[in-house]
Amino acid sequence: MAYPFQAIESRWQRFWEEHQTFRTPTRPAGPKCYVLDMFPYPSGAGLHVGHPEGYTATDILCRYLRMKGISVLHPMGWDAFGLPAERYAMQTNIHPRITTEKNIETFRRQIRMLGLSYDWSREVNTTDPGYYRWTQWIFLKMYGSWYDPREDRARPIESLVDELEKLGSAGIPGADPLTAPEWSSCGRKKRHDFLAKYRLAYMTEIPVNWCEALGTVLANEEVAEWTGKGYTVERRPMRQWMMRITAYAERLLRDAGGLNWPSSTLEQQRNWIGRSEGAEIDFPLDGRDEVLRVFTTCPDTIFGATFMVMAPEHPLVDLLTAPGQRAEVDEYRSRARLKSEVERGIDSDKTGVFTGGWVVNPATSEKIPVWIADYVLMGYGTGAIMAVPAHDERDYAFALKFHLPIVEVVSGGDVSRAAFTGNGTAVNSSNAGVSLDGLSTPEAKKRVVAWLKESRHGCPAVQYKLRDWLFARQRYWGEPIPIVHLEDGTMEPVPETELPLLLPDLKKFQPSGTTESPLALATEWVTVVDRKTGLLGRRETNTMPQWAGSCWYYLRYIDPENSDAFCDPDLERRWMPVDLYVGGAEHAVLHLMYARFWHKVLFDLGCVSTPEPFMKLRHQGTILGEDSRKMSKSRGNVVNPDDVVNQYGADAVRLFEMFMGPLEEMKPWSTRNVEGVWRFLNRCWRLFVDETGRPDTRIADGPADPALEREFHATVKKVGEDIEALRFNTAISQLMIFVNAVMQQEERPRRLLEPFVKLLSPFAPHLAEELWSTLGHESTITYEPWPEFDAAMLQASTVEVVVQVNGKVRSRLSVAVDAPDAELEARARADEAVRKHIDGKNVLKAIVVKNKLVNLVVQ
RNA sequence: GCCAAAGUGGCGGAAUUGGUAGACGCGCUGGACUCAAAAUCCAGUGUCCGUUGAGGACGUGAGGGUUCGAGUCCCUCCUUUGGUACCA
The missing domain is CATH 3.10.20.590 (Ubiquitin-like (UB roll))
Known part of the structure; x- marks a missing residue:
C-alpha cells in the first residue's frame, strides 16, 4: 500500500500555517542566515518545474540551518510589473492589476503546495503601492545624487550645489568652468541644466530601439526577442531617462573579486563592464583649431595610423565634411541611422565614405584622410578611431576595400597578407621627439604614452564597454517616475511626502499613438501645478523598466511593513548581506549588475551597511523535457508541477528534483525517476508503519548493530556536509544507503531511526513531520536539534x-x-x-x- | 571568431587532496509471494575473451605526455551547452 501522501501533506501544510512555524523573528537571535530565492514574474502559465528546483534547494538548506539553531530569513515575493500583463490588457481590456492578482494567486498556491518554508508574513509585491512607493523613493535618491570622482562615491546633489556656491566648479574634475559668482547669478533653468549633467538619474537624447507596434522602446537585449516574433524595431533618437551606472564601472569590477559567485557569472560581468586600458590621442584638424580625439588600446601603433574613421553620428562630421562630399556623407548618415547596432554588426562587410576632411597625425606630422563608417560606434570611446590597418583586422579590411595605405609598424607578421595584431617589435616608428624602433610592444606602449603626455597630444585613458542604463519604458504597467516637467523646461521631483505616486486607473491600455506611454492619456493625472514654484507642470509619463522593482526587494523583506523607511537601519544591519542567493543564470548580467549598482548607491548614501548585496550566488540548472530538449509548449514536453504533485506528492517532487543531479547542471526530467524516489519515500514510511497503519512493532529500544551504527554516523556526517555544499543529490543517495541498511535488519533501533527522521526532514518535510508524530512527538520537527555524529564511531x-x-x-x-x-x-x-x-x-x-x-x- | 563550463555503463549520475572507476537511483534479467497481475522482497547487471570453477584483457570524448599509479595534472584536437559579437 502506498503511503498516504495526500493526507499527510495537506495536514502538515495546515499545521505549519496555523502555528506560523516559519515565522522569522524580526531580530535574529544568535547567528543569522539570509537565504534568498530570485522572486518570480507571476506569468499566466503558472509555475514551471524549473522554479521548484532552486526553491527546494534553498528550502532544504534553510530547514537544516533552523535545526542547527540559526535564525533564518527566507522570504518570497512577486516581480509583477511587466509587459505580458499589459499586452493581455490591450487585447482583453482587463486591467493588468486583476490579471496580476490572479496569476499571483496561482503561483502562491503552487509554491505552498510544495511545502516550502517561507515566512509568508514578509511577502512583497513590486506592484503594491506600499512597495513601489519605496522604489520611487530610491529613484528620487538617485535623481538627488551625483558621483564625486574625488571621493569615488555618490553624494547628495546638495553637496555639489554647496561647492558651486562657495568655490565654483574649479575643483570638480571634468566640469565646465564656472566661478562661484557665475553660479550664483545663474537662473533656475541654467542651474537645473548644469546639475542635470551630474545626477545619477538624468534625461538625455539618445538613439533607442523603438517598436511602433508595441508602442515602446526596447532594451538592446529585448530587440532580438521581439524581432524574432515578427515585430520591427527602428532606431530613433528620443529623450530618455538614464542611470549613470558607468560611474560605478570600476567599483563593480573591483568588488566582484570578493564575491563567492560562479566564476562564469563573474566573468560575464567582467566582460560586460569591458575595461580596457589605452590612451586618448588628439589629432589636430588640418588648418583648424579643433582636434579629433580618439581612444586606442594600441597607442604604440600611432605611426601606422594612415586614416581616421568617425562614427556617422559623430558631432565633428559636419565640420569635417568638404562641400563636394556633403551629399554622399548625408546619404550614408541617414542610412546608418536606421540600422540598429545589432544590424550593423550582422553584416561585417565594411562600408563607409570619405568626408573630404583631413587631420594631422601628431606622430608622423602627415595629413591623413577622415572617413565615416558604421563599424565605428558612437557609444564607445570617443566615437572615432585612428585606423592602423597593418595591425587591426577591421581597419585592414576597410583599407583593402577603399585602397588606403597600409604601413607596418610592428614586425612579427606579414602585413601584405593579413593584419598582425600580436605583440612584436616596433619598426618605422620614430620622429624628432621619440623613437619606438626596436622596442617590444609593451615597452613601446609605455614610451609612446610618455611622449604623448609630454607633447600634450594625449594621455593614458581607461574605457569601459558598459554604458549608462536606459531607465524608462513607454508602458502603463510599471512604476511611475515621480518627476514633474515644468513649463520653464526644468524638472521637479515629486516630494517624498507625496509618495507613492499612484498609477492612475485607465480604461484602455492601447499605446498612446505617440511615443509616450498610455499614461499620457490620463490628462487629469498628467497635469499639475507645482506647489513650490507655482509653475504649470506635466507629469513624467514614462514608467520604470521591469528591473527596477527587483533591484532592492531583498531589502524590503527585512522590514516589509515599515511605512517610515524602506527598511529599518538597525534591522538592515542585522540581516544583510544576503548569505546565499539562488536563481537562474539568465540574470547573470543584467539583474545582478543593476541590483549591485543600486545597492552601492544606497551604500554611498548611508542607507545600507554593506557595499555588496549578495555574498554567495548559485544558479540552478535548466530542467529539460523528458526528451532532453528544452521544455516548450510547441514541443509538447512541458511538465506541469500540479500533475506530478497530484500523482506522487510534493515530497517526491522535491526529492526528485534534488536527486536528478548537481544543482547547477542542466538535466532532463524523468517521470520514471520520480517514481524511483517515490518508492524510496514509501520504504521510509514502511520503516515506521506496518500494513495496518500502526507504528511498526520491530522498532526496538535496544542497542543497534555496530555496523549499522557506523553507517548512521557516516550518514549524519555526509548529509550535513552535502547540504552545506548544496550537493543534495549525494546527500539523498546517502539517506537511501542508510534506509537500505536498516531494511536488512530484523530489529529497527529507535535510537537511530529518530535522528534519521530529522536527517530526512529538510528533504521530505511532510513525511518527516508525520513520522516524527508517529514516534510520539507532539510538536513540529522544524526546530529539533540536528543530530551530531561521533567521529570515533566512523572508524571500522x-x-x-x-x-x-x-x-x-x-x-x-x-x-x-x-x-x-x-x-x-x-x-x-x-x-x-x-x-x-x-x-x-x-x-x-x-x-x-x-x-x-x-x-x-x-x- | 572570442570567453566560460562540461563530455564517465542502456539512462540520470557517484568518485575530499592523483590511490579499489561506475556509489545511489532508473531500466533490464532471474527468483520468492500470487490462481494471475500489480505492489513488495531477494539475487544479478560496464564491455569483450574464457567458463565447471576460476581467471584474464579492455574501459571515463580522441590522441599524446608526466607518474609506481591519471576520470582527476599538462599539451593538442573533437563535440555539446551558455555568454558575447566590428567595443578600437
Whole structure:
C-alpha cells in the first residue's frame, strides 16, 4: 500500500500555517542566515518545474540551518510589473492589476503546495503601492545624487550645489568652468541644466530601439526577442531617462573579486563592464583649431595610423565634411541611422565614405584622410578611431576595400597578407621627439604614452564597454517616475511626502499613438501645478523598466511593513548581506549588475551597511523535457508541477528534483525517476508503519548493530556536509544507503531511526513531520536539534587494502586500521593471488599508502 | 571568431587532496509471494575473451605526455551547452 501522501501533506501544510512555524523573528537571535530565492514574474502559465528546483534547494538548506539553531530569513515575493500583463490588457481590456492578482494567486498556491518554508508574513509585491512607493523613493535618491570622482562615491546633489556656491566648479574634475559668482547669478533653468549633467538619474537624447507596434522602446537585449516574433524595431533618437551606472564601472569590477559567485557569472560581468586600458590621442584638424580625439588600446601603433574613421553620428562630421562630399556623407548618415547596432554588426562587410576632411597625425606630422563608417560606434570611446590597418583586422579590411595605405609598424607578421595584431617589435616608428624602433610592444606602449603626455597630444585613458542604463519604458504597467516637467523646461521631483505616486486607473491600455506611454492619456493625472514654484507642470509619463522593482526587494523583506523607511537601519544591519542567493543564470548580467549598482548607491548614501548585496550566488540548472530538449509548449514536453504533485506528492517532487543531479547542471526530467524516489519515500514510511497503519512493532529500544551504527554516523556526517555544499543529490543517495541498511535488519533501533527522521526532514518535510508524530512527538520537527555524529564511531576496526602489481589490482586484503607499512607490504607479497604476478620477477619498489593500497612495481 | 563550463555503463549520475572507476537511483534479467497481475522482497547487471570453477584483457570524448599509479595534472584536437559579437 502506498503511503498516504495526500493526507499527510495537506495536514502538515495546515499545521505549519496555523502555528506560523516559519515565522522569522524580526531580530535574529544568535547567528543569522539570509537565504534568498530570485522572486518570480507571476506569468499566466503558472509555475514551471524549473522554479521548484532552486526553491527546494534553498528550502532544504534553510530547514537544516533552523535545526542547527540559526535564525533564518527566507522570504518570497512577486516581480509583477511587466509587459505580458499589459499586452493581455490591450487585447482583453482587463486591467493588468486583476490579471496580476490572479496569476499571483496561482503561483502562491503552487509554491505552498510544495511545502516550502517561507515566512509568508514578509511577502512583497513590486506592484503594491506600499512597495513601489519605496522604489520611487530610491529613484528620487538617485535623481538627488551625483558621483564625486574625488571621493569615488555618490553624494547628495546638495553637496555639489554647496561647492558651486562657495568655490565654483574649479575643483570638480571634468566640469565646465564656472566661478562661484557665475553660479550664483545663474537662473533656475541654467542651474537645473548644469546639475542635470551630474545626477545619477538624468534625461538625455539618445538613439533607442523603438517598436511602433508595441508602442515602446526596447532594451538592446529585448530587440532580438521581439524581432524574432515578427515585430520591427527602428532606431530613433528620443529623450530618455538614464542611470549613470558607468560611474560605478570600476567599483563593480573591483568588488566582484570578493564575491563567492560562479566564476562564469563573474566573468560575464567582467566582460560586460569591458575595461580596457589605452590612451586618448588628439589629432589636430588640418588648418583648424579643433582636434579629433580618439581612444586606442594600441597607442604604440600611432605611426601606422594612415586614416581616421568617425562614427556617422559623430558631432565633428559636419565640420569635417568638404562641400563636394556633403551629399554622399548625408546619404550614408541617414542610412546608418536606421540600422540598429545589432544590424550593423550582422553584416561585417565594411562600408563607409570619405568626408573630404583631413587631420594631422601628431606622430608622423602627415595629413591623413577622415572617413565615416558604421563599424565605428558612437557609444564607445570617443566615437572615432585612428585606423592602423597593418595591425587591426577591421581597419585592414576597410583599407583593402577603399585602397588606403597600409604601413607596418610592428614586425612579427606579414602585413601584405593579413593584419598582425600580436605583440612584436616596433619598426618605422620614430620622429624628432621619440623613437619606438626596436622596442617590444609593451615597452613601446609605455614610451609612446610618455611622449604623448609630454607633447600634450594625449594621455593614458581607461574605457569601459558598459554604458549608462536606459531607465524608462513607454508602458502603463510599471512604476511611475515621480518627476514633474515644468513649463520653464526644468524638472521637479515629486516630494517624498507625496509618495507613492499612484498609477492612475485607465480604461484602455492601447499605446498612446505617440511615443509616450498610455499614461499620457490620463490628462487629469498628467497635469499639475507645482506647489513650490507655482509653475504649470506635466507629469513624467514614462514608467520604470521591469528591473527596477527587483533591484532592492531583498531589502524590503527585512522590514516589509515599515511605512517610515524602506527598511529599518538597525534591522538592515542585522540581516544583510544576503548569505546565499539562488536563481537562474539568465540574470547573470543584467539583474545582478543593476541590483549591485543600486545597492552601492544606497551604500554611498548611508542607507545600507554593506557595499555588496549578495555574498554567495548559485544558479540552478535548466530542467529539460523528458526528451532532453528544452521544455516548450510547441514541443509538447512541458511538465506541469500540479500533475506530478497530484500523482506522487510534493515530497517526491522535491526529492526528485534534488536527486536528478548537481544543482547547477542542466538535466532532463524523468517521470520514471520520480517514481524511483517515490518508492524510496514509501520504504521510509514502511520503516515506521506496518500494513495496518500502526507504528511498526520491530522498532526496538535496544542497542543497534555496530555496523549499522557506523553507517548512521557516516550518514549524519555526509548529509550535513552535502547540504552545506548544496550537493543534495549525494546527500539523498546517502539517506537511501542508510534506509537500505536498516531494511536488512530484523530489529529497527529507535535510537537511530529518530535522528534519521530529522536527517530526512529538510528533504521530505511532510513525511518527516508525520513520522516524527508517529514516534510520539507532539510538536513540529522544524526546530529539533540536528543530530551530531561521533567521529570515533566512523572508524571500522579493519579496512580493505588493495594490492596492485604494476598499477593493476590483483588482490584485496582485510587488515587492521593503521597497520604499519611494513606489515602491509609483507602481507601483500605473501598473498597468493599476488604471488602469481610477482614470482620469478624482480620487485623494484613497493608503494604503500596506509589504509588504502600497496603497489608492487616488478620487472 | 572570442570567453566560460562540461563530455564517465542502456539512462540520470557517484568518485575530499592523483590511490579499489561506475556509489545511489532508473531500466533490464532471474527468483520468492500470487490462481494471475500489480505492489513488495531477494539475487544479478560496464564491455569483450574464457567458463565447471576460476581467471584474464579492455574501459571515463580522441590522441599524446608526466607518474609506481591519471576520470582527476599538462599539451593538442573533437563535440555539446551558455555568454558575447566590428567595443578600437
